[in-house]
Amino acid sequence: MPRICLVRHGQSRWNLENRFTGWVDVDLTEKGEAEARRAGELMKAETFKPVRAFTSVQTRAIRTLNIALHALDRLWVPVTKDYRLNERHYGGLTGLDKAETAVKHGEDQVKIWRRSYDTPPPPLDDPSPFPSLTDERYAGIEVPKTESLKLTLDRVAPYWQSTIVPAISEGDLLIAAHGNSLRALVKLLFAVGDDEITSVEIPTGNPLLVELNNQMRASSAKYLDDSRAQALPKI
Numbered sequence: 001m002p003r004i005c006l007v008r009h010g011q012s013r014w015n016l017e018n019r020f021t022g023w024v025d026v027d028l029t030e031k032g033e034a035e036a037r038r039a040g041e042l043m044k045a046e047t048f049k050p051v052r053a054f055t056s057v058q059t060r061a062i063r064t065l066n067i068a069l070h071a072l073d074r075l076w077v078p079v080t081k082d083y084r085l086n087e088r089h090y091g092g093l094t095g096l097d098k099a100e101t102a103v104k105h106g107e108d109q110v111k112i113w114r115r116s117y118d119t120p121p122p123p124l125d126d127p128s129p130f131p132s133l134t135d136e137r138y139a140g141i142e143v144p145k146t147e148s149l150k151l152t153l154d155r156v157a158p159y160w161q162s163t164i165v166p167a168i169s170e171g172d173l174l175i176a177a178h179g180n181s182l183r184a185l186v187k188l189l190f191a192v193g194d195d196e197i198t199s200v201e202i203p204t205g206n207p208l209l210v211e212l213n214n215q216m217r218a219s220s221a222k223y224l225d226d227s228r229a230q231a232l233p234k235i
């Protein structure tokens, strides 16, 4: 059966500072690097041998992928980077402290912005105060001003179909991405309903090993680090 591993990047500097990050390009912390190494070691212990890897154009995911591939002794495999695996764009919340935002707007409103399927956060001001949101890596792309999970899935799903699915017959595939781009992919692969997806959380640096059936839907799944696993949607 075809196998893929989904790995959310290790802890980033803004994960540590509890700030909404989205498309801002922050690096891993030392703890995040250690999580990425552990992710690679766990995949190795599972004899998961990626023949190709896919990631976003954001440093925290790219470095997680490289560190994990190094631990797997497979830094040589072809890697494809694409903005369609980026974190969802956090709009006007970008850069704000998550706890302070909950105090200002209320827990319920912030939960809707963070976890609802189709309510995007307010749009980001134009021009953006964060250069990495609009720099040359996005040349020719219409950079969003905000994204809901639904809008994130609208870019992740075509990428999955056009670029990742055709590689599935080659062997194990590794995807290193972000909390919400992976929630979008989980929604697709596990056929999760719009309401149920609100409770799906993806831990940092914990490989989610998924076996796929002929319809490219999950037929079995498990986190490789049991001690840091989150509940998975029903298959």
Ligand SMILES: O=C(O)[C@H](O)COP(=O)(O)O
Pocket: 019, 020, 021, 022, 087, 090, 114, 178, 179, 180
């Ligand atoms: O972009 C971010 O802030 C995080 O990577 C994901 O944040 P969330 O858990 O608040 O959606």
